[in-house]
Amino acid sequence: MSSSTKNNQIGPARFAIAIHSLVWLAQSGKLLTSSVIASKVHSHATFLRRVMSQLAVAGIVETKEGREGGYSLHVPADILTLADVYLAVRPECLDFLDTSECGEVGKQLDHALEEIMNEAEQETLKLLKGYTLEQFMDKIDFSESAYLG
Template sequence: MSTANRGIPGPPRFGIAVHALAWLAQSGGVLSSAAIAGQVNSHATFLRRVLVNLVQAGLVEVKEGRDGGYWLRKQSEDITLADVYMAVRNDCGGMEQLEDEGTDCGAAVQQLNRALESIMNEAERNTIEYLRQFTMDDVMRKIDFTAQPTS
C-alpha cells in the first residue's frame, strides 16, 4: 500500500484516486501518469491501474502516446467522492475474494462470512450515500497545492 493512502478508510485505491483527481483538477490540463504519481507519492504503474478505473467510470479521459496523458472528463464540482469510491471499490478484495480463492472453511466460518458480508454491504451503502455530499471541489478547498511533498 502506498504511504499516501495510509489511514484512509475504504478501498485501498480510494485515497490515491482522490489525490490524482485533485491534481488533475488543479492542473486544469493534461498530466502524465508519472507527473501525477510524483504528486501523490505513488508508483506510476500502480497509479495507472487506479486511473484505468477512473477512465472506465467516465471521470477521467486518457490519450495514449508520447504527447498523451490524463485529464478530467467532468468538472471537479460534478465529481462526488461517492463517484470515486464506486469507481475503485471493486479493486479492494473482500469476502468474495475468500470464495474465489477456494478457501475451504467450516460451516460456522461460512456463516460468519455471510453475516459479515451483509453488515459490510450495509456499511458500504451508508458510506456511498454519505460520500455523495462531497465533491472534489470540497476536497480541493482543503489542499495547499503550494506545499512540497515529503519523502
C-alpha cells in the same frame, strides 16, 4: 501521511491515490502524464496507471495515448462526487474472508460479516455522495508551494 491516517483509512487503498490524482488534474486544468501524477501523489507509475484506467472506464478521466499523452479530468470537479470515485476504484467484491473450508458455521459467519460490511459500505457511500471533488478541494490550502511545486 501520518501512521494514524493510514490506520484509519476506509475503502480501497486506490481511493486515496485516485482522489489525490484527481485533485492534481483539477488544479492543473490540463493533460498530465502518469509519471508526473505519480511523482505528485508519491505512487509508483504502474500502480497509478491501473487506478487511472479504472477512472477512465468510469468516465471520470479522459486519456490521450502516445508520446504527448496523459490524463485529464472529464467530469467537472463541481459535479464529481467522492462516491463516484470510490465506486470507480473499489474491488468488484469484498472478498476479505475465505471460509469455504470452515463448514456450515464458517459460511454463516462469512455471510453475517458480509452483510455488516455491505451495510458499512452503503453508509460510507451515503456520506461520500454529499461531497464533490470541488468541495473537498475547498478544504485544502493550495498556497503551500510544496503541493503546487
